[in-house]
Amino acid sequence: TQAHIDAMEAHRGLNAFITETPDRALEQADAADVAIKSGDAGAMAGVPIGMKDLFCTEGVLTTAASHILDGFTPPYESTVSANLKKAGAVTLGKTNLDEFAMGSSNETSYYGPVKNPWKKQGDDADMVPGGSSGGSAAAVAGRLAIAATGTDTGGSIRQPAAFTGIVGLKPTYGRCSRYGIVAFASSLDQAGPMTRTVRDAAIMLGAMAGFDPKDSTSANVPVPDFEAALTGDIRGKTVGIPAEYRPDGLNAEVQAVWDKGVQMLKDAGATVVDISLPHTKYALPTYYIVAPAEASSNLARYDGVRFGLRVTDGVRSLDDMYMKTRGEGFGKEVRRRVLIGTYALSAGYYDAYYLKAQKVRTLIAQDFKKAFETCDVILTPTAPSAAFPVGAEVDDPITMYLNDVFTVPTSLAGLPGLSVPVDLDKDGLPMGLQLIGRPFDEETVLQVGDVME
Ligand code: GLN
Secondary structure (H helix, E strand, O other): OHHHHHHHHHOHHHOOEEEEOHHHHHHHHHHHHHHHHOOOOOOOOOOEEEEEOOEOEOOEOOOOOOHHHOOOOOOOOOHHHHHHHHOOOEEEEEEOOOHHHOOOOOOOOOOOOOOOOOOOOOOOOOEOOOOOOHHHHHHHHOOOOOEEEEEEOOOOOHHHHHHHOOEEEEOOOOOOOOOOEOOOOOOOOEEEEEEOOHHHHHHHHHHHOOOOOOOOOOOOOOOOOHHHHOOOOOOOOEEEEEHHHOOOOOOHHHHHHHHHHHHHHHHOOOEEEEEOOOOHHHHHHHHHHHHHHHHHHHHHHOOOOOOOOOOOOOOOOHHHHHHHHHHHHOOHHHHHHHHHHHHHHOOOOOHHHHHHHHHHHHHHHHHHHHHOOOOOEEEEEOOOOOOOEOOOOOOOHHHHHHOOOOOHHHHHHOOOEEEEEEEEOOOOOEEEEEEEEOOOOHHHHHHHHHHHO
16 A cells, blocks of 8 residues: 555656545555454455445545536435445545546546546657546556546446556446435446456456445345356357447457457357447447436536535525536536437436437337347457547537547447557557446456457
8 A cells, every 4th residue: 555655656647636635545454464464354355446436435535526516525425435344445535527427538627637548659748648537547557546436328348448558347337325425317326446457457447346335336246256266267158249330430450350350259259249239339429318318317416515625706596506517617518418318308308309219219228139149259449449548529519529439329328348568559558348248247247358358
């Protein structure tokens, strides 16, 4: 723990943490030490981790990387962070993220962008770590933490994992409790582990997961021993390759890494088959209706009365206070989402946008269901490119949204998705591949991913 605290302090330039809690970490490490010595240590005993600053942590500032939550210290703990604590994990601090987890580069944070520990060979420009769990990804990749929590609504665990050369798992929707996680899009949000290895992800998921009566969408299913699934033997498994994830103009290096992944799985004795997910091309527009719609509703609670920031300067009425607080408290991307979502949900447009998107979402889920009749797991790229330079896409929301093209279908269908690092591109930047599984079959996804490391 002390070594990781030292690393966290030595690499503040990455901006991976919003709040550091070294004193608490050392206390937790001492407690873990006692537990280990007395023989009742949990699976995460003494493991120093980063906690995405979207998880409410009792007595520790929780910002969601937003100005509007200024000074908010939750009076309670999220279930996932409580579970990890119970398993003995040591929390080093709260990691940076895109504001309210909206973004793919960690550049929308009120606390400034996170830098990817990786750079292009022979080039000193700072690269983004991906987003929204960019601080968690940078902390793990930069060796400031052994592991970190992430949340994934449309790719926010998997894409930053790919950009920083680590492992990231978005579990099945309902596997981990959402209780105490600042809500973005409630029908999509899911917590998961970000780690150096697939084995670490299996262990950490076991500690995070489980039924929680405090979250009405938490699934009452048993938590298997995920680590036991890592047999190293995937003979007899069938891997599906979806034709629709190979659009014209797919980056040649992404294609090459994908081909390499296919070969690895064939060499390990898996059968590789072509599959079709015909509604893939509608996933991105569907996501960018559903997610902002839910966000606009969830973010209505930040009114300047109940949490954080309240702007009173020159305020003439209650409505004026609401408007000024929200105008100043939310950043540009968050305001954009609230506007899009409010529009999509408004009386005259609900049927045309929100209802239509919900119907397409069902078709996307049915595509996967059908595909899983002929394969056990699906292999795709995680992202359409490797990490890009800080500042390159931040002013162009459409380009930024395109980062999520391979991750949002999984999210809309509620399926588990794992990103594993597979290769470096010609510039020496990490590239990842995504494995998608059947609902609540994280075991197969982890088993296959383990072979690809
Ligand atoms: N990049 C996506 C977005 O901006 C996904 C974010 C996430 O998964 N939290 O909405």
